[in-house]
Amino acid sequence: MANPAVELTGVTKRFGDEMVAVDGMDLSINDGEFFSLLGPSGCGKTTTLRMIAGFEFPTEGSVRVHGTEMALKPPNERPINTVFQSYALFPHMTVSENVAFGLQMKKVEKSEIADRVKRVLDQVQLGRRADAKPSQLSGGMQQRVALARALVNEPEVLLLDEPLGALDLKLRQAMQVELKDLQTRVGITFVYVTHDQEEALTMSDRIGVMNEGRLLQVGRSEEIYEAPTSRFVADFIGEINLLDATVVGPDTARLGSGVEVGVPTGGAQAGTEVTLALRPERLSLFDLDEELPSGYNRLRVRVTRRMYFGDVYFYDVDAGLGAQIEVKEENRPGVELYDIGEEAYLVWSPQAANLVMA
Amino acid sequence: MEPAGSKPRDGLMTTAPVTPELEQAAIRAESRRGFLIGLPAAFYLVLFFAIPLVLVFVYSFATRSSTGQTVLAEWNLESYQRLFTPGVLVIFLRSLLRASVTTAICLLFSYPFAYYIATRTPRVRNLMLIFVMIPFWSNFLVRTYAWRVLLGSDGPLSQLSQNLGGEPIRLLFTNSAVLIGLVYGFMPFMVLPLYAALERMDWRLVEAARDLYADGWTAFRKVTLPLSMPGVVAGSILVFIPSLGAYVTPALLGGAKTVGIGDYIVSQFLAARNWPFGSALSFGVMFVMLLATVYYFRAGAKTL
Numbered sequence: 001m002a003n004p005a006v007e008l009t010g011v012t013k014r015f016g017d018e019m020v021a022v023d024g025m026d027l028s029i030n031d032g033e034f035f036s037l038l039g040p041s042g043c044g045k046t047t048t049l050r051m052i053a054g055f056e057f058p059t060e061g062s063v064r065v066h067g068t069e070m071a072l073k074p075p076n077e078r079p080i081n082t083v084f085q086s087y088a089l090f091p092h093m094t095v096s097e098n099v100a101f102g103l104q105m106k107k108v109e110k111s112e113i114a115d116r117v118k119r120v121l122d123q124v125q126l127g128r129r130a131d132a133k134p135s136q137l138s139g140g141m142q143q144r145v146a147l148a149r150a151l152v153n154e155p156e157v158l159l160l161d162e163p164l165g166a167l168d169l170k171l172r173q174a175m176q177v178e179l180k181d182l183q184t185r186v187g188i189t190f191v192y193v194t195h196d197q198e199e200a201l202t203m204s205d206r207i208g209v210m211n212e213g214r215l216l217q218v219g220r221s222e223e224i225y226e227a228p229t230s231r232f233v234a235d236f237i238g239e240i241n242l243l244d245a246t247v248v249g250p251d252t253a254r255l256g257s258g259v260e261v262g263v264p265t266g267g268a269q270a271g272t273e274v275t276l277a278l279r280p281e282r283l284s285l286f287d288l289d290e291e292l293p294s295g296y297n298r299l300r301v302r303v304t305r306r307m308y309f310g311d312v313y314f315y316d317v318d319a320g321l322g323a324q325i326e327v328k329e330e331n332r333p334g335v336e337l338y339d340i341g342e343e344a345y346l347v348w349s350p351q352a353a354n355l356v357m358a
Numbered sequence: 359m360e361p362a363g364s365k366p367r368d369g370l371m372t373t374a375p376v377t378p379e380l381e382q383a384a385i386r387a388e389s390r391r392g393f394l395i396g397l398p399a400a401f402y403l404v405l406f407f408a409i410p411l412v413l414v415f416v417y418s419f420a421t422r423s424s425t426g427q428t429v430l431a432e433w434n435l436e437s438y439q440r441l442f443t444p445g446v447l448v449i450f451l452r453s454l455l456r457a458s459v460t461t462a463i464c465l466l467f468s469y470p471f472a473y474y475i476a477t478r479t480p481r482v483r484n485l486m487l488i489f490v491m492i493p494f495w496s497n498f499l500v501r502t503y504a505w506r507v508l509l510g511s512d513g514p515l516s517q518l519s520q521n522l523g524g525e526p527i528r529l530l531f532t533n534s535a536v537l538i539g540l541v542y543g544f545m546p547f548m549v550l551p552l553y554a555a556l557e558r559m560d561w562r563l564v565e566a567a568r569d570l571y572a573d574g575w576t577a578f579r580k581v582t583l584p585l586s587m588p589g590v591v592a593g594s595i596l597v598f599i600p601s602l603g604a605y606v607t608p609a610l611l612g613g614a615k616t617v618g619i620g621d622y623i624v625s626q627f628l629a630a631r632n633w634p635f636g637s638a639l640s641f642g643v644m645f646v647m648l649l650a651t652v653y654y655f656r657a658g659a660k661t662l
Contacts (some may be wrong), residue, residue, distance in 0.1 A: 055565055075568040088566035092584050101580075102570035149570070 003067035004028040005157050005189035006052055011061035013047050013213075021047040023213035025061070029157075029191060029206075034183050036192045036200040039210035040236065045193045048210070049159050052191060053082050066156055076105070081150035082159040086166070087142045089134035095145050096121065096130040102153040120152040140171045147182075157189045164199065176203055197237045201225060209233045231356050234277045241283075241325045242356075243276040251350070257320045261297040262350035268357075275356040280328035282352035285315065285338055286345040297353075299346045301325065303338045313337070317346055418637035426631030437638035446622075446639075453619040454646070456533070457602040460540040464548040464597045465590065467541075472552035472589075473582075476559065487553070490546050502539055502610045509535050509611065531613030539607040544600060548593040555589025556582075591658035598654075599647050619643055 006029040013022040022044040029035045037045040050056040051063055054075035063071040070078050081102065089098050096117050103113045121127045124144040134142055143163060150158055163179075164172045180203045183190045194200050200207050201221045208218045209232075217224060217233045228234035231242060245253040245261075247268045253276060254260050263276060285303075286292055304324060305316035311331055315338065316324040325346065329335060338344055374380075419433045440446060475486045493501060507513055509529040516527040529535045559582065567577035605620035612621070619639065626636030 053569060055568075074573075075565070076571045076573055080569075082566070082569045084562055084566060086560075086562060088560070088562045090563060090566070090581060101567070101572075105571035105576065153570070 002031055003064070005031045005033065005066060006191065007062075007064040007067075008048070008052075009062040009064075011048070011051060011058045011063060013044075013051060013056060014059045020213050022051070022058075025213075025215050027208060027215060027218065029189060031066075032187050032189055034180065034190045034192065034203060034205045036194060036204040036207045037210060038194055038197060038200040038207050038236075041195055043210040044213040045195075045210050046161060049082075049161055049191065049193045052157070053080055053159050054078050079156040080159060081153050081155040081157075082161065083146045083150050083163045085161045085163065087134075087146040087163075089142055089145055089149070091134055094131050094133060095126060095137070098134065098145060099149045099152050101149065106153070116152055120148045123151075124148045139167055140175070143167065143175065147179075151182075151186065151188070155188065157191060160190060160192045162194055162196075163192075165194075165196075172199075179203065201237070209236065211236070227354055228277060228356060231275055234275075234356055239280045239326060239328070241278040241280065241323075243278065243321060243323075243325075245274050245276045245355075247272045247274060247355075253355070255299075255319075255321060259299060261299075261353075262295075263297075263353045263355060264351065265355060268355065272357070276353055277356050278325070278348065278353050280314070280326040281312075281330075282348055283325070283327045284347050285317070285327060285329065286347050287336075288343060288345060290345070292345060292347055293349075296347050296349055299325075301344060301346045303340055303342050303344065306338065306340060317344070319346060414637045414640055417633050418641055420634045420637075422632045422634050428633045437635045438642075440635060441638060441642050449617055449619055449622050450642070450646070452617075453602055456537060456540065456618060457598050457604075459537060460544060460601040461548075461594050461598045463537075463541050464545050465594060468545060468548040468552055468593065469590075472549050472556055475549075475553050476556035477561075483557075487550075490549050490553075493546065498543065499606060499610075502543070502606055505535070505539050505542065505611055506530060509538070530611065531616070533612070533616050535611040536608050536616050536618070539611045540601045540604060543604075543607060544597040547596040547600070551592035551596060552586065552589040555586040555592075559585060587658050591654060595651055595654060598650060602647060602650075603643055 006027070008025050008027040011022055011025040011027075012020065014020050025044075025048065027048075037048060039045045047056060051058050051071075052065075054070070054073060054077075057072050061071065062069060065079060090101070093101070099117045099120060100113050103116060108116075118127065118130075121130055124147060126141060126144055126148065129137060129141065134145065137145065143166075146163065160179075164175050167175060176199060179190075192200070192203065201224075204221055206218060206220055207224050209216050209224060211232050217229050219227075224233065225237055228237065234240050235242060243255055245255050245263075247265050247270050248254045248260060249270055251262055251265050252260055253263050253265065253274065255276070261276075265274075268274065285301075286298075288300075292298055299319045301317035301319045303315055304318050305314075307314040313329045313331060313335070315327040315329065317327055319325055327346065416430070417428060418437055419435070421429045421432045421434065421436075423429050441450075475483055475490075478486065508515060510516070511526050511528050511530065513530075515529070519525065519527050529538070563581050563585070564577050567581045568574070572580060603620045603623075604618060605624055608616055608618045608621045609624070612618070617625075623636050623639045623643070626632045626639060630636075
């Protein structure tokens with residue numbers, strides 16, 4: 001098997017004596033993969049990216065790119081390019097001068113530079129703005145120049161540091177699709193840093209979730225969303241209800257209120273303290289006299305809040321567990337609404353929940 | 359409800375809907391207020407700057423009587439013609455050369471220093487800026503006299519040379535002494551604008567250049583230097599102009615062979631009592647400075 005595009009082994013980055021930005025990180029990113037590093041601000045994802053780019057050197061560990069050790073090499077000696085969060089376009093150069101910069105530094109022949117710059121600018125639909133200064137372009141256009149400036153060098157790995165953060169919602173969604181298409185087309189390994197879970201879920205082949213300098217879970221979008229292995233990952237990705245529970249037998253757990261519910265326990269010992277993770281969209285509300293699907297869990301609840309989001313209704317319901325439980329019901333034609341104070345059954349399939357250890 | 363104390367401004371506040379005429383009146387009132395704010399400074403400049411300048415201009419066409427009196431009649435261009443005699447041109451060229459070399463040395467020393475300050479943590483930065491400004495807290499004349507001691511033939515520099523078995527160093531009253539004094543005196547005027555330009559610098563652009571395969575020196579040449587050009591231009595002008603017309607430094611550290619345009623003008627007004635010629639010299643210097651400044655701004659602007 002070929003070497004992974006990027007391989008971090010035992011990478012730790014300390015700033016001064018106190019601050020540990022990245023803590024013993026092991027990560028392997030495959031060739032041609034769209035990999036996202038996801039986490040809240042200050043989790044170490046940008047520091048990780050900067051160590052791959054060469055802007056920071058790791059305090060300990062190894063950074064390999066296609067098998068070659070790069071940990072202490074300066075950025076200009078790495079076959080890697082970056083799309084910066086702020087784009088970092090050179091304000092004193094035109095669009096085409098910006099894009100040509102990398103090729104000029106690599107001493108590519110003039111005629112070839114002109115060809116490649118023209119081709120990549122056409123690719124990002126900026127062929128006609130080649131002579132404009134960056135300040136004359138809109139945010140979305142600047143974003144595409146930054147992308148073109150990196151891609152024109154045909155790097156082995158492209159690093160993207162929250163590249164869509166500064167764009168407004170519609171443009172961001174359009175660029176997400178564009179970026180994913182582009183990556184599929186050029187086949188370059190993308191390492192994408194974001195704090196936006198939706199962005200990560202929709203674009204990535206795999207996601208690594210980070211918190212406090214540690215890589216908590218790596219997996220496909222579906223795995224991260226549906227089978228989080230830690231409370232933090234479950235809570236960080238999407239809306240979720242986290243209920244304290246105790247395993248009482250095979251595929252049975254007891255909630256704080258004493259009610260026992262069915263849940264896949266995966267061989268956990270009876271008496272183990274666990275967290276029951278329930279996505280709001282997997283929950284439904286039923287009338288008290290309505291017939292319930294057999295084998296489903298049910299809790300008697302009281303509605304405490306209803307919010308209208310257009311496509312969905314969000315309910316907060318009280319099941320006597322301390323925290324409120326959030327329920328998401330699709331706004332279908334003829335959907336039955338529950339009023340505040342009304343009692344109902346909260347119903348879900350045992351397969352819809354999963355257990356997170358502690 | 360109107361907040362307490364707010365008053366209709368200039369009687370323009372009406373309850374009627376706004377019309378184009380009322381809008382124009384409101385805009386005129388705004389601009390009138392702007393004018394009033396600028397008035398004190400404008401008044402000061404006209405009184406103490408423009409009027410004396412006009413006087414000097416008028417004097418430059420006047421005649422010097424045999425007793426050294428300025429005769430405000432028989433207007434002529436003799437003083438200006440004298441600007442182009444070899445003796446005066448040599449002084450002019452010496453001053454130009456000296457100001458250029460001073461500017462170049464200041465730039466060469468200040469850029470790395472300003473770069474160093476600008477890349478420190480804010481605490482260290484402020485401390486170092488205070489160090490740069492400390493000389494301003496004492497009198498320039500006093501500090502220049504101190505250089506006489508340092509550069510004198512029995513000064514510490516010369517002593518050191520002799521202790522090491524060398525010749526005594528005679529720097530005082532030479533062109534080198536004047537140059538040292540000028541560089542010393544005007545260095546902060548170069549450091550501060552350079553620092554201001556580098557401090558505003560977006561270092562992510564340098565990272566971007568490094569990311570695009572530029573080594574450290576190339577990234578500096580292609581990104582940092584062009585983007586700090588406004589500081590280079592401002593600093594150079596701030597050093598070049600005062601060193602071209604410098605008077606104190608050449609007068610104290612220089613000798614007969616180091617006469618610059620500044621001390622030459624002073625001698626016309628005092629010793630030679632030739633006010634018309636001194637005035638013409640002043641305007642000659644102003645003209646050269648204007649040309650130099652315009653040229654420099656143009657050249658600097660090209661790289662922006």
